[in-house]
Amino acid sequence: MWYAMWYTSAMWYTMSYTYTSAMWYTTMQCGIHLERCNVVYKLKCSCGNSYIGQTQRNLKFRLEEHNPLKSNHQNTDVVKHLYSHPDHFVDFKNPEILASAFNHRELLIKETLLIQEQQPEINVDNFSTPLYLFNT
Ligand SMILES: [Zn+2]
Numbered sequence: 374m375w376y377a378m379w380y381t382s383a384m385w386y387t388m389s390y391t392y393t394s395a396m397w398y399t400t401m402q403c404g405i406h407l408e409r410c411n412v413v414y415k416l417k418c419s420c421g422n423s424y425i426g427q428t429q430r431n432l433k434f435r436l437e438e439h440n441p442l443k444s445n446h447q448n449t450d451v452v453k454h455l456y457s458h459p460d461h462f463v464d465f466k467n468p469e470i471l472a473s474a475f476n477h478r479e480l481l482i483k484e485t486l487l488i489q490e491q492q493p494e495i496n497v498d499n500f501s502t503p504l505y506l507f508n509t
Contacts, residue, residue: 407433407466411476413484415469415493416451419462424451424495427484429477436465454495 409432416424416439426449428435437443439451440463455461471487474480488496 407431407436407468409470409473411474411480412470413472413474413480413487415471415487415491416463416465416495417469418454418458418495420458422454422494423491424454425471425484425488425491425493426451426496427480429480432468432470436468439463440465450495450497453497 410428410430412432413425413427414432414436416426416436418424424439426435426439439449441452441455444452451463455463472480472483474483
C-alpha cells in the first residue's frame with residue numbers, strides 16, 4: 374500500500390492507493406483509446422527505453438507533441454531522445470495506458486508514483502508533483 378500526501382492552501386491531504394488493485398489497471402485491459410484524456414501513458418522506444426507521461430487533454434494530441442515529425446516547437450524528453458538517437462523509433466500509435474484519473478491532482482500523483490516505480494529511462498524529471506511517499 375502506498376500513501377501520498379500533499380499540502381495545498383494550508384491543509385494536508387492524504388490519499389492512499391493500493392498499487393496493484395484492479396482499479397488502477399482496468400484501463401489497460403480496455404484497449405487503447407487515443408481519444409482519451411486524463412490518463413498516464415507509457416511510450417516505448419525501439420532501444421528498449423521507455424517514457425511515462427500524463428495528459429489532461431486528448432491523448433492523441435499529446436503524443437503528437439512527442440513526435441519530432443509532427444511537433445515543430447515542443448521540446449519534450451521524448452523529442453530530445455529521438456533527436457539525439459535518430460535511428461530509434463517510437464510507436465506513437467500504441468501507447469500503454471497505465472492509469473486514469475478523475476482530476477489533475479490525482480493524475481499527477483499517479484504519474485509520479487508510476488515514474489518512481491518503473492524509473493523510465495527517457496524521463497529527465499522523475500516526478501511531476503512533489504510527494505512525500507512512505508510505504509507500510
Ligand atoms: Zn531510444
